[in-house]
Amino acid sequence: MHLLNLGILAHVDAGKTSLTERLLYSVGVIDEIGSVDHGSTRTDTLALERQRGITIKSAVVSFPVDGATVNLIDTPGHPDFIAEVERVLGVLDGAVLVVSAVEGVQAQTRVLMRTLQRLRIPTLLFVNKIDRRGADGERVLRAIRGRLTPAIVPMGAAHGPGTPGARFVAGLGAGAVDVLADHDERLLEEYVEHGALSPSTVREALAAQSRSALVHPVYFGSAITGAGVDALIFGIRDLLPPAGGDPDGPVSGTVFKVERGPAGEKVAYARMFSGTLRVRDRVPFGEGPEGGAVREGGRGRTEGRVTAISVFDHGTDVRVDAVPAGRIARLWGLADIRIGDALGEPRKDCGHLFAPPTLETVVVPGIGADGRRLHTALTQLAEQDPLIGLRHDEVRQELSVSLYGEVQKEVVQATLADEFGLDVGFRESTVICVERPIGTGAAVEFNKKGANPFLATVGLRVEPAPAGAGVGFRLEVELGSMPYAFFKAVEDTVRETLGQGLHGWQVGDCAVTMTHCGYSPRQSHAHQGFDKSMSSTGADFRGLTPLVLMAALRRAGTRxxxxxxxxxxxxxxxxxxxxxxxxxxxxxxxxxxxxxxxxxxxxxxxxxxxxxxxxxxxxxxxxxxxxxxxxxxxxxxITHGAVPERPRTDHNPLDRREYLLNVTRRVGS
Missing domain, CATH: 3.30.70.240 (Alpha-Beta Plaits)
Known part of the structure; x- marks a missing residue:
């Protein structure tokens, strides 16, 4: 079956949700076009989306085109919700970038186009709102060439722009051959030799170069009147590549969205790139291969059993027994699943496509708001959007969340009120800084020596790594010198501890090397069971690692x-x-x-x-x-003023006495 996973992207208010509605109407999936202004669109299902007329969460809907099935993903346009777009881009076969014929190329349009080009995602451009006063197709084309890319092929022109009767007249101009010949020497030679190219040759070259993201066809139209939309539908069918993947290969997929079902259960949205996933299959998932490196702040791999599957078809989703490569599905049963997790065999991780959030704010409970319920609610929101970055300060009894912008505050506030019945406010947003090591530092504590109260030996060296490298963990000791679970406990604790450096900020771009290790083997008294007071456990390594790591980091210094x-x-x-x-x-x-x-x-x-x-x-x-x-x-x-400090929310391994009191309830001699 011919499949295509298509993303609709745009700057806010360019009309992408209206275009989604018009596409569904044109292919017969819906009988009536919903209105963004009236809050009746198919893909904006959140109450706040309907109230504000903006898309906040990505939504999937399917429609058929001449035997092909298109899974269409409507994405947010507001910059505050760029993380939603980031997650969708990794599962797309092609995209439609919507540009307003009135406002033209806007800030977010440029950000999105740069990312689409970097990922080489085949992209069509749709210049919307040609029926609005002030629409100017030629001006927008000049802006696209100058501010987005010169590799565009207008698929026709807008007639009567700026009037209610504006329409799209299809037809390739003479300049199309010049653009196509820039990427195909044989086409150029044929053009020079014969002075012209046959229409079939031009169409074949256009399709091949569009599917390779070398050129970008441009359509004009109006999502409100339907002008140009039929031509766009044919362009989606003919000029974008179908989904690939071997259904008989090893299972491999990516989770790009997680939501809660009616009973509070987790439902994962996943794109399958290889293999076939079936109901009752046990599938590994997480951020990296078992025992391998994970992203900064990651948690490694785990496993779960799929209890139900549904796929998108003709505007709705239907239950199925299996989902093959190329399709998007909703999965039940994976209780620990998170956004960004790899299903089965992980694909090569391309890292974050957009920036991390750079602001944070303290959530202030309103009168009568229960702190535990608020923590539970924010934890669920962080599951659906990991970049919320929930922080719990037990000392000050404060909860903080990360933000891209001020509009996100309104979304969090409205979601907590509507879905959890919680009234909250916020403090003024502050900037999220980071820390980086400026030198090399090492530290070690030995089992049963000195003031070490843990049955473990841990030695660590910290040194700078190149910008963007994240956190690397290496071994300078033999992997077989102690149980693997103890090495895993050290690595996991290193990543967790580096969430707060010497000044309280996340530490990144560093390499941590384990230089010493040791443990007390499993021991027991005669005729008695295991005695953990005489034998090392994972808790010993998890307890000692923060002390050693912070001592090494203090010697390395951070900026x-x-x-x-x-x-x-x-x-x-x-x-x-x-x-x-x-x-x-x-x-x-x-x-x-x-x-x-x-x-x-x-x-x-x-x-x-x-x-x-x-x-x-x-x-x-x-x-x-x-x-x-x-x-x-x-x-x-930071080269001005005092170095900003972030209050710690851990047991403070920088203060040995305080840390040991919190962790072991006793202080080593």
Whole structure:
């Protein structure tokens, strides 16, 4: 069966959810088109999505096209929910990027297109809203070529743009051959030799290059009136590649969404890349191969039994006994499943496609809100969105969550109220920094020696690693020198402990090497059972590792870094006098300046903590004509003021006495 897993992506309000509705209507899946304004769309099911008219959670719906089945995934457009888009991109065969014919190429459009190109995902562009006043197809085409990619092939033109009767007239222009010939020397030779190419040759070249993400066909239309949508449907069928994968191969899939069912059970949305998964199969899942490295803060692999499966078909989902490679399915029974987990054999991990969240806020319980219920509710939300990054400070009895932006606060607040009956508020958002080692440090504690109260020997060395490397764990001791479970306990504890460095921030980009190990073998008194007071257990290694690791890290030293955004400002040139001092006061550093007639374009970098303020002030500084675009770029050392400290939420292994009191309830001599 011909399958295609398709993503619909766009800047917020470009009309992608309306386009989804029109596609479902055009192929006969729904009898009436839902309205974003009226909160009646098929894919926006959350109450807040219907109230605000924006997509917050990705949604899957299926429709047929001439014998082919398209699994369509509607994704959020607002930058605060970019993590949802990140998870979807890894399971797509192709994408439609929606651009508004009125607003044109916007900030999020550029971010999405750069990522689609980096991942080489075949992409069609749909210029929406040609029926709206101010629509200008030629202007948008120029913006696409200049700000997104020159490798575009207009599939026709908009006639009567800016009027209710605007329509799409199909037809390849003369420039299409030039674009296609840039990527195919044989096509260029044939064109030069004969002075023209047959329509069938052009169509074949267009399909091949579109499926290889070398060129991007562009359609014009209106999701509201339906103009151009039929042509887009044929483009989806003919110009995007079908899903691949061997159904007889080893089971391999990726979980891109987790939700709770009516009874509170976990339901995982997974794309199968290989093999066939059946009901009652036991399947390993997690972040990496058994015993191998996992992502920073990861947990390794576990196993579960699939109790039920459903797949998407003709606008609904149906229960099945098995799901083969290429399909998207909902899976029941995997109680410990998380978003991002690999099912079966892990595929090569491409890491985060978008930035990590750079803000956090303390959740303040309202009057009558129960702290335990709030913790349980936030834990469930973190399961559905791991980047929420729930932190529990037991000393201060505070719960914190990570954010991409202020709109996420409204979503968390509304979700807690609607789904859990909890009233909460928030403190002012603060920036999330990170720590990196600046040197090499080592420490060791020996079993039954000195003040070590644990029946374990652990030696660790910490040293810097290249930017973006995460946390690596290596052994300088023989793997057979003690039970594997003890090595696993040390590695897992190292990753967990590095969640809070010398200043309380997550430590990354470092290599940790185990240099010493030792244990007390299993012992017992005569005619008696196992005596754990004489024998090492995993708890001994989990207890000792934080003390050794923090001692090594203290000797290595760490540097605190803050998140930096790259920014682009386009504003009238005569407003620079007012704009530049504000940028300087916000510690923004312009790297390039370009003047285009009466418009000036500045590009540079700015601390993440200043982005929200600058975006809010820009309209007043530029007579409402300025355009602000920013995205996370890198972490940079803090060079101003005091080094920010983050309150610890662990047992504080930096203070040996306090740590041992908390962990063992006794202090070594």
């Amino acid at each position: 605190v870094l803050e998140p930096m955004h790259r920014f682009r400002v386009e504003a009238p040139a005569d407003t620079l006098g007012a704009l530049l001092p504000v940028l300087a006061a916000s510690r923004a550093v312009p790297r390039t300046t370009e003047t285009r007639g009466a418009v000036c374009v500045l590009e540079g970098e700015v601390p993440a903590g200043q982005v929200h303020v600058l975006g809010r002030r820009l309209p007043g500084l530029t007579r409402g004509e300025g355009e602000w675009e920013s995205a996370f770029d890198h972490y940079a050392p």
